[in-house]
Amino acid sequence: MTLDFFLGGAAAALLLAYMTFAVVWPEKL
DSSP, X not given: OOHHHHHHHHHHHHHXXXXXXXXXXXXXX
């Protein structure tokens, strides 16, 4: 596993978490 692959995976995970948060948070308000 290269560093590029790791950074790409981390960025994708962060983006997915952000999207999930953006969708779920307004519903909880």
